[in-house]
Structures are given as C-alpha cells and as structure tokens.
Amino acid sequence: MQDIASEITKALTEYTSEVEEKLDEIKADVADETVNMLKVNSPTGRRGKYAKGWRKKKDGTSYIIHNATDAGLTHLTERGHAKRNGGRTQAQPHISTAEEMAIKKFENKIERAIKGD
Structure with missing residues (x-):
C-alpha cells in the first residue's frame, strides 16, 4: 500500500513541476512580447530613449x-499632463493597450497549453 502512495506522490510531483515549467515559459514569452510591443508603440521623443527603455x-x-531609462515619464505620457505655461499635453495611451494585449495572450496561451496544443 505504501508503494502505491509513494508512486502517486512521485507522479503528482513530476506533473506539478512540468506545469510550473510550462507556466514560467508562457510568462516569459508574454513578457518578452509585451516589452517588444511597448518599444514599438511608445512615444519616441527626440532620441527615442523612452521607447528603448522597456525591460522585463x-x-x-x-x-x-x-x-x-525614464520611469518617471510613464504616467505622464500615458495620461497626459499640465504644461508649464497652461494647457495640457495629449495623452498617448500605450501601456494600457500593451497590458490588455498581454492579458489576452497569456489567457490564450494557458488555454492552449491546457488543451495540449
């Protein structure tokens, strides 16, 4: 009886580690895709430093x-801000759209992994 219990425990441990590895792989892939999307869709400015600064x-x-590179600019560019001499800058939403796409991609990849594709 103890052999069966230890075999079941061993099988569940192996399965759990496989699931964890696959999940970590999916997380890394989605993070890479999101960083690339942010680099492409972010405002470039004069030198493009802000757009190039995205990392995981x-x-x-x-x-x-x-x-x-410019963490303090993220909310200013995403939502717009007041100008020094009055008025406002135009909001350039790029983070929220990348976040929405990342969530959808993550959910789709998880569903495909569950189905075994």
Whole structure:
C-alpha cells in the first residue's frame, strides 16, 4: 500500500513541476512580447530613449515590465499632463493597450497549453 502512495506522490510531483515549467515559459514569452510591443508603440521623443527603455524583470514567480531609462515619464505620457505655461499635453495611451494585449495572450496561451496544443 505504501508503494502505491509513494508512486502517486512521485507522479503528482513530476506533473506539478512540468506545469510550473510550462507556466514560467508562457510568462516569459508574454513578457518578452509585451516589452517588444511597448518599444514599438511608445512615444519616441527626440532620441527615442523612452521607447528603448522597456525591460522585463523576474520577481519571484512573476515578471515585472518597467521602463529602466525614464520611469518617471510613464504616467505622464500615458495620461497626459499640465504644461508649464497652461494647457495640457495629449495623452498617448500605450501601456494600457500593451497590458490588455498581454492579458489576452497569456489567457490564450494557458488555454492552449491546457488543451495540449
């Protein structure tokens, strides 16, 4: 009886590690795709430094996408801001659209992985 229990435990452990590996692979792929999308769709400015600054960073079991060069500009470009002499700059939504696409891609890849595609 103990042999059956240990075999079941072993099989479940192997399955769990396979699922974790596949999930981590999907997370990394979606993070890479999102970083590339942000680099393409971000406002470039004069030198393109802001658009080139997007990076992914692994934090535990998840990935964080951030702008390494101009982090303080993300909310200003996404939502617009007040100008020094009055008026407002136009909002350039690029982060929210990339986030929405990343969520959809992640969900689709998970569904395909579950189905075995």
